[in-house]
Amino acid sequence: MTQRLTARQQNVYDFIVKTMGEYGYPPTRAEIARALGFRSPNAAEEHLRALERKGAIRIIRNTSRGIRLPAAETPDEPSAESPQGLPIIGEVAAGSPILAAEHIDRYCPLPAEYFTPRADYLLRVRGLSMQDAGILEGDLLAVHRTERVRDGQIVVARLEDDVTVKRFRRRGHRVQLLAENADFAPIDIDLRTQALEIEGVGVGVIRGGNGQALS
Template sequence: MARPLTQRQQNVYDFIVKTMQELGYPPTRAEISRAMGYRSPNAAEEHLRALERKGAIRMISGTSRGIRLPAQEAEAETEEAPARQLPIIGEVAAGSPILAAEHIDRYCPLPPEYFTPRADYLLRVRGLSMKEIGILEGDLLAVHRTDRVRNGQIVVARLEDEVTVKRFQRKGHQVTLVAENADFAPIEVDLRHDPLEIEGIGVGVIRGGNGQALS
């Protein structure tokens, strides 16, 4: 870091590092505020901006978890690309490719061939819309990149700027993306005028991102 941090800035920085090490993705402003005892996320935002000015972090606009650590990025750039490991995709910025470099939080030491068909990346699951088939918050979904999908398969779908995991059903021009949770309504897509892009199909789950794979 080019400039020294104040004690409060150091506390925020340490919390960011700890969260990324334990969960694999950075905290939100609200999570930082709760951890630091701030009354408003605005206080966390001010510290984040100060950390960015001092070169301790890099901010990515348009996402609630858009915090990167330049020290880790520089270290990753000096290492040989992990060809036998799977990239873990954290927060996906609106409108950008799912495998963009800024979306890769880290790599998992599992070969792509561990899954059938082979996995191309691991996507960290948000929410509980697929909980009834055992895909839970914080799990890693192994994804095989393809746009060829059959009815009943679990897909990673992009709807305009949103990426979601759902069960795929198609009849003619009508696609239904079905949640495996009774609390969530299905998403109806008319292919004649609604944008839909299939990013891949789910081929396995790593429970809680801790390396326990479920094929």
């Protein structure tokens, strides 16, 4: 930050950091207003613009969650984004890297910075196991590549020969990959005897793979 924040601006900034830490994406203006007791989203917008002027955040125009933290914009790993856009990953062959060229169906002309943390690729969703989380068959899940994951995050996990999208929960050496659909049982993993790789965490969804991102 380049300038000192007022107490109210600090509250807004702290809420943004908290939301991004817990959910992987920034809050909307309405969510900020509701959480901090503002009378309208316009009041939240005024504070956001003040934070931007002071260098605490960066605002991406015309998106409801277009808030970025400059300190968080350098990814842990290089992004797979190319001049063509984000790669869309279809079927993943057993044992091969998820970003192998043969897995890339096409590219989506959406900037990696649309998502927070920035997306490295889009994974086409198969099946309905995550439908109650709003992730449906044929959607594109925006994924940030990382092996660091917290309980409750939606992850792309590789278990033996399968790549799956599930909610992550860990208790000691035991992990559960949880579906968001009562018709699907949890996947139980004992890390002492089974290999589990985290390919990334979900940071957004594009409905139906048609390029319309959900914020």
